[in-house]
Amino acid sequence: MPIFLYSFRKYLFGSFLLISILSFSQNTEKKRVKDTLSNTLANDLKVKALGDSLQNAIINYESEKFLTYFSNEEFIERLKKLNTDADYEDNFVKGLLSGVLKGFNAFPNRIISELKADGYYDFVNYRYDEYEQTYFILFRLYSQSGLNYHDYRIRKNPDTGDFEFTDIYIYLTGEDFSQTLGRIITFTMNSSNSKGKTLKGFQDFMQLEKAIKANQVGNPQRGYYIMEKIKGDISKDKFFLILKSMMAANLGDEEYLKSLEELFAIHGDDPTIFLNKIDYYLLKGMNYEAVECVEKLKKITEDDFLNYSKANIAYMDENYQVALDNYKYIVDNYEGFFDAQSSYLAILTVLNRNDEAIDYLNTLVEEYDKEDLIEYLEELDENNENVFEDFIKTEAYKTWKTAE
Structure with missing residues (x-):
């Protein structure tokens, strides 16, 4: 979508x-x-x-x-x-x-x-x-x-x-x-003794270097599997586990969830990793807990941009009115942020508020090229889906599309 x-x-x-x-x-x-x-x-x-x-x-x-x-x-x-x-x-x-x-x-x-x-x-x-x-x-x-x-x-x-x-x-x-x-x-x-002989910890360290380099050149899968083989003390380091989870995120939800669980098993009481917990909760379908983490982050940072994150979680939870309200806040306060604008438009169509959607499209035309908007609304996403599928079949949309 x-x-x-x-x-x-x-x-x-x-x-x-x-x-x-x-x-x-x-x-x-x-x-x-x-x-x-x-x-x-x-x-x-x-x-x-x-x-x-x-x-x-x-x-x-x-x-x-x-x-x-x-x-x-x-x-x-x-x-x-x-x-x-x-x-x-x-x-x-x-x-x-x-x-x-x-x-x-x-x-x-x-x-x-x-x-x-x-x-x-x-x-x-x-x-x-x-x-x-x-x-x-x-x-x-x-x-x-x-x-x-x-x-x-x-x-x-x-x-x-x-x-x-x-x-x-x-x-x-x-x-x-x-x-x-x-x-x-x-x-x-x-990691090295006075005679320069390599210790086991340093060998792990060098393997980690290889993993990082693999990730740098666009091969996170190789980087992740190299890190999987490291079993020494360094494998329990918070930074190591966070880096490993980021590589795993590119491999799929199963590997990513596994890496996050490994992080929490060792550092679950560390208050600084609640950012990582947001992903964990989303992967587990624990949206309420994810929102709680976002609220904690918002309290710490005093950043109202996090309303956008709350909107996205509400959307996934099919709590469309909450999503709409939060998207609207971002649209009003972060000018030209198309991710929020397109999401706000999508929620209007999901709620079948098509007249409002047309009115909003008319405001977007003042900011973007109409042909580009039409292409965006009618194209399929990487999953071969289109959240606007029903909306673009309506007479209201067809009239808007052909209007000068």
């Missing part, structure tokens, strides 16, 4: 997949690095300006401009404070840090590639965190691959006075980027 029914299957993009090494989880909460920035109106305005600048850089495809707002030095300092046991004078560690930064520098290009494929990257809001003593800027990535949020940690450059970001909390992984990369360093240092 042509209506886009939203799935929360996530795309762990960019810098994570460009870096071909991961590692074990460790509890870094006690080592959290605090920034100090006062909560003032003047700082509010500067933080908002930074958010606007980041969004403009992405919209204008200016990856180098985007990176001028990133503090390489502070990011490395955060890594060092989270990993005090590593020898940062060691040439190998220096090379590893250099590779980390190269991977991160590809981050904006991956976002831009999503935008070029009709995705969106939007500055949602900002907030001040009293515990962290600094500001955060929240961005939403929405694409055909799914939904994710990025929470940028902000600081004031002590030399220039400019506001910049030093780290990003990735909602899908449930941790700061520095924490994920910090485990790379810890694992690498612990």
Whole structure:
């Protein structure tokens, strides 16, 4: 069917997949690095300006401009404070840090590639965190691959006075980027002995690298099956299991559900994985529980765009009036978002409110080419179905179609 029914299957993009090494989880909460920035109106305005600048850089495809707002030095300092046991004078560690930064520098290009494929990257809001003593800027990535949020940690450059970001909390992984990369360093240092002989953990690590590379070149099936064979400690890592589930999502519902159940069996009490639970509940037909997770996410992010997700779940649940109301909210508040516009139109036709559907088509003609709309309404989707099948047979539609 042509209506886009939203799935929360996530795309762990960019810098994570460009870096071909991961590692074990460790509890870094006690080592959290605090920034100090006062909560003032003047700082509010500067933080908002930074958010606007980041969004403009992405919209204008200016990856180098985007990176001028990133503090390489502070990011490395955060890594060092989270990993005090590593020898940062060691040439190998220096090379590893250099590779980390190269991977991160590809981050904006991956976002831009999503935008070029009709995705969106939007500055949602900002907030001040009293515990962290600094500001955060929240961005939403929405694409055909799914939904994710990025929470940028902000600081004031002590030399220039400019506001910049030093780290990003990735909602899908449930941790700061520095924490994920910090485990790379810890694992690498612990995986080889002083004579350079390879340990079993490092062998698993190298297999994971092969899996990631397979996924990068468009072969998630091979990547998934390589990960299936890894049985060491790394196979229990949250990040490992999330990455594995994303590969499984490309193989079918059965494999995807299996991978999610494996994740929850080990990390079911982790509050940061409720994003993954949304997919699980949808696959199990537990739509009420899925909506509860969406509501939790909406409360955390304060992002009204999640009404679109609620609408899609209501549609799958055949709760058409709730779906219609939520689609209408998105249509009214997110101009030019065709996924919501087409879904709103589809629900009108499902409810046989054909006169309203014609009126809405007349408004869409002001925004889109009529011939393109006709083609969209009459074509079959990838499942050889068409949600507008009955509607396009009505006299009302035929009259609209032929009208000048």
